[in-house]
Amino acid sequence: MSGAHDASRRRFLKVLGSATGALIVGMQLPARADTADELLGDVVLRLNPCVRIEPDGTVVIGARDPEVGQGIRTAQARIIAEELDADWPRVIVLPMDLGAEDGDGGPSWTLGHQEARGSTGVPAAWSDLRTVGASARELLVRAAAQRWGADASTLRTQLGKVIARDGRTLDYGELAAEASALPPPNVAPAVKSPDAFRLIGQDAGDVDARDIVTGRQLHAIDQWRGGALIAVIARCPYPGGTLGNLHASAARALKGVEQILTIPKPDPSIPLGTRPLAAGVAVLANDTWTALRARELCRSNGHPVPWCKVTTRSLPRSMHASSRRRPWPCAMMAITIMRANWRIARCRRAIR
Amino acid sequence: MPRLPQTDPGITPEPIRPGIDVVINRENFRHTGDPSMPLLWYLRDVLRLTGCKYGCDDATCGACSVLVDGKLARACELPMQKLQGHRITTVEGLAQADGSLHPLQQAWIDEDAILCGYCQPGMLIAAVDLLARKPDPSDDDIDGIKNLCRCGSYPRVRAAIQRAAAKMKGAPK
Structure with missing residues (x-):
């Protein structure tokens, strides 16, 4: 129940069915256009960008770029939903995991661009997302045509339904299992012309709104992997300053402090981005309050440098x-x- | 369920640990750690109620706003030792147990007063406090909320509070 077609020169379209009868459509980078077996393992996370249509008509869209208040999770999901002609209230947006692995000479993306930087999120995803949405829509239309014995070109779609000329309708959910068994389109299907957009360009509430107003939204500082320690850093306040003698015995004696590490003066030969900001002390503790208190107890006499006289x-x-x-x-x-x-x-x- | 016999030789009952008893969002908790730990870190690190946010650590930004016995307070500089027996409400406790939202939370969604959302739990708590004191607030009253928002959501927050105030006026007490 899977197939790979050269939808464009750079991307492969993937269509899969799940054991529960869902239709899954996604894109994959050529480097990871693997065998079907490998793909089926962790299907949703390995496909990107991706949309899953459940038998009950729920549309699950994977959001690949990180949300930092720019609304990308809403924007990217609506691009897929637009081309799919999905019923927006029945769309659920889930974050995708970060797909990064060691490549030649540095980390490489396995799921494509996953960055919040320089207004690149929507432009980088635009054609992929539209192709995925349009491909899923075409499969559903073909499934409906097969069911009705009708010509697919006579069918149209609206709000999560395929509609025949005589007024008969089929919900996307009813067609998901059949659509997942169809071969994917040989060529990338046509996308809408902008004057047919119903979601793109319209105001939309943030998909995370409910989580935010109930305090459930996890910002970076709220992430918790069981057993992780909290680290706080005291940095030398002067550019180019070094760490003098560190007196940390009082801090070490504090209950809950696990480790106190020193950070050396930045080495100018290390490229920016991986170079430490300044010499400093890092305190690792079981909770933030203990870490903050221990940092206060660390004493170091830094060596004066020319910049230390510069003040506001x-x-x-x-x-x-x-x-x-x-x-x-x-x-x-x-x-x-x-x-x-x-x-x-x-x-x-x-x-x- | 049958009760365990008091003198079971294999089980030594754990002694009752002394601590600070607080009621958080209608549930009882006992803090057994450092009494000087601020409420902010008790909520975030111990209970994992991360809706209470860490901002300035200086009681300025309002990201850690909570209600203590219905009154607005900054959790970052409220040590647990001062809270014995007090009732605390965080943003997680605003909605009803059945999931139905507080009128302010609904107004926030309706006015899309969201953006990155980091300051919004504190904003909501400050707004609950404001409407408790002034059910019909003027724009100046709302501007009296000094919580900071780096995204600049102030105009939408103002609209959301006005919307919720209008809705709550009509609602039965």
């Missing part, structure tokens, strides 16, 4: 000093700062 107050002083030497560029800078402050104040007034 010393910066304007040094600017004024240099403005006497080079008045024109410094005056321009002062005007820019004044204008920025004025715009911030205006925005604050407008918002509150």
Whole structure:
């Protein structure tokens, strides 16, 4: 019950049926276009982007990109739902696991782009999601045509139903099992023209709204893997500073403190992104309160570095000093700062 | 179920551990750890009620707002030793036991006052406190809520509170 077709040059379309009669459609990167056996193991997580249509008509959409308040889980799900002609109230959005593994010379994505960065989420997913939605829709239409002995081109879809010219309807859920047994489309099916969009471009409530207002939404700080320790870091406050003698015996004596580690001064040869920010001390404890208290008890006499004299107050002083030497560029800078402050104040007034 | 005999030689009953008894969202709990632990970390690390958020650790941002005996409080600077016998409500306790939402929670969804959602549990608690004091708040009253939102959800939060206030006025007490 599976097949791979070259839907585009870069992506493979996957269609699978589950033991419970659901239709599953997803995309897969060529590097992971594996055998059906391998795919069936952990089917939903290995397919991406993916949509699953349950026999009861529920549409489960896997959200691949991380949600950080930009609403990507809602946006990406609605792109699939749009092409599928799904009934939005019957759509459930579930997060997909992070698909990253060691590749040549660094981590590589196994499920495609899974990032929140630079407004790339929707553009990177746009054609994949539309193809997946449209492919699932086409399979359901073909399943209905087979059931009715009708020509698929005479059928249309709306709100999670296939509708025949004579008014007969079949719910997507009733067609899911049959559709999963059909061979997937040989060519990527046509997607809608933008003037036919019913969901894209319309306001939509956030799919996570209920979890957020009931306190169930797990933000990064709320993630908990059983037995994990809490780590807090005290960093050297001066750029380029080093850690002096560390006095941590009081902190170590605190009940619940598991380990105290030192972080060396950043090595400039290590590339940015993997280089530690600053020399420091990390306290690992059983709970956050203990970790925070132990951090307060750590004492270290850092070595002074040239930057340690720089403070918020010393910066304007040094600017004024240099403005006497080079008045024109410094005056321009002062005007820019004044204008920025004025715009911030205006925005604050407008918002509150 | 039959009760175990008091003198079963194989079982030594665990001695009653002294602690701080609190009622959180209508349930009884006993804190047996460090009495100076702030309520915030008891909720988050011990009970895993992570709707109470860690923000500034300075009682400024309001992300950790809770109700103590119905009054607004900041959980980040409220040590457990001060809470013996008190009743605490967090965002997880706003909805009814059957899952039906508080009018403010529903208004939040209806006005889409969500964005990233990190500050919203604290905002909701502050709004519950406001409506308890002023059932018919003006915009200035709402602006008196000093909880911070870095996404800038303030206009929608204001609309949501007004919507909930209108709904609650009509509801039977």
